[in-house]
Amino acid sequence: MQYDTTQATRQAQRNDQSHPVSADLIAVVIAVTNGEPRVLTIEQAQALPSGPFELDHRSLQSGLRAWVERQTGHLLGYIEQLYTFADRDRTGDARVQISISYLGLTREEQAERSPTHGWRGWYEYFPWEDHRVGAPPILADILMPRLLAWADVAEDLGVRRDRRQRVAYAFGLDDRGWNEELALQRYELLYEAALVPEATRGRDNGIPPAIPGRPMTADHRRILATGIARLRTKIKYRPVVFELMPPAFTLLQLQRTVEALAGRLVHKQNFRRLIEQQDLVEETGETMSDTGGRPAKRFRFRQTVLAERTVAGTKLPLSRA
Amino acid sequence: MQYDTTQATRQAQRNDQSHPVSADLIAVVIAVTNGEPRVLTIEQAQALPSGPFELDHRSLQSGLRAWVERQTGHLLGYIEQLYTFADRDRTGDARVQISISYLGLTREEQAERSPTHGWRGWYEYFPWEDHRVGAPPILADILMPRLLAWADVAEDLGVRRDRRQRVAYAFGLDDRGWNEELALQRYELLYEAALVPEATRGRDNGIPPAIPGRPMTADHRRILATGIARLRTKIKYRPVVFELMPPAFTLLQLQRTVEALAGRLVHKQNFRRLIEQQDLVEETGETMSDTGGRPAKRFRFRQTVLAERTVAGTKLPLSRA
DNA sequence: CTCATTATGCTCGCGTTGAGTATAACTAGG
């Protein structure tokens, strides 16, 4: 190899200066059961499955799978990386902690009750995110007043305006409309405004902010918000919903799953049109007549789509010219 | 705090089992100069700026900025995380190496020539990615025959079909059309087919594959491909192009920058329409009359948009129902 | 003064998508 020398130099330089860090793997594992999106938790629903990346892990992904299985007994299927961040103050010692988070999609199998781990509805952690039956009252009654108050306590006029604008944008004030993909921005605003317990934890300022929504260990709720936002974005351009569905399903079941994730309702006829014209599903031949009305055809996901369907939205006027 | 106990337990468990790893920060820094996308490199254009994450780095991002500045003298503006991966065999010792890669966008300032670092056109590394003047001949002449040959050497019929389909999809064969966002998939296919030197490096199989395109150290070219793909996707729904533009510019300059990144041309009138209707820019009042034709108005990016423009494409029939 | 060149405005046509209407096929209750 022609550049052996320089590479060796850089490698040596690197090893001299590198410090040991420890790497944590954290999993946001999602399933949708009975039209409710659920997340796999441990420690009485206050933490996400996680553990250190170890030497005998073949890869980051397999390390994550091993930890999830060890802590919850659950085998993961589809996973994708979410985000990596570093935190010095987590463990207390001098070592820097790096956290690598993943999003996993599965189906909730036998619902075994365990005292330590289990599935929890994700709207328990983010009650303001469920708009399927309209905007939750806590938004107008509790969150918005406190957020706007927080914006207004700022000394600087510019900061005040900036805060108001970010709140208005993230929560769809005025005529902006609710955007379900901004779940992370909303949590971050609540954190910044010290309206969630995680923000004031450790500091002894006494007054815990009484905002609805269950907190989590460390920054796990923030990671969960990241996963929710990612999933809400992704279902719109990739057929990932099917990872959450049973082998056969009706179009309404599929729609309810999407609605559960998005936290809002969709137009039934248009949903069907979209699914069918994209050739995502095929009929199984059977019908379901459980739900009280006309029997629904059962569908299955067309495996063919898996490879090619990586499409990608286009917003630029790209042409062949 | 109510869950101190369990948290302490988990923390202890974690420290017991955690192994030291070293974390590397790797930067894909992009600028567009004279209509050419360029990447900041070190080691005679064969490596990306990188270095270990150290104790005195305040955060991953600041550590990355420090390394880029130390190695190239360049100060970074906008950066975003790309991907994190682990690699056991990189350093040789037992320690596991974690690499965290970032994408940075800037403008190429004073073009100081340095023997060790400098800006390189990114199409030097991926000559098959530039379709601004049509599909590069190397595609039909060299890459496609070899890729299809690779697909056909597979014993198993299923593997053969799978490879052919992936190649056809990634390279837009048949009627599929070229998709500039698949830069990473294309590089990965070339790697899998052992058509890039990086794939056979270290193994003494003698014959280096003579495919156009400059290789890089370790997996740096793969990381560059990741950055290119990310950027090509992102310019379509976020106003990140402006990070690459000077304070004032004409619409054609903006268009040329987008085209340089996308590797394909866009329809001029439609590009203007899109930019203007989104209120992304405002006139400065000046005009430019350098380029031989009617003088062009100069524009600047509207700062107002920064906060709110997080939009997000919608592919689901979301309704208020 | 003419031509080449770039800037800029405007129109057309098609496909996508939000939204609503109409009809079909069931179950439950009298």
Next chain:
DNA sequence: CCTAGTTATACTCAACGCGAGCATAATGAG
């Protein structure tokens, strides 16, 4: 058996986004 309630499924319509092309304006070079 008939009716109301419920869900499934097929169409229709209008607005809008976007690819594509035509037309006109304003320069500099020769």
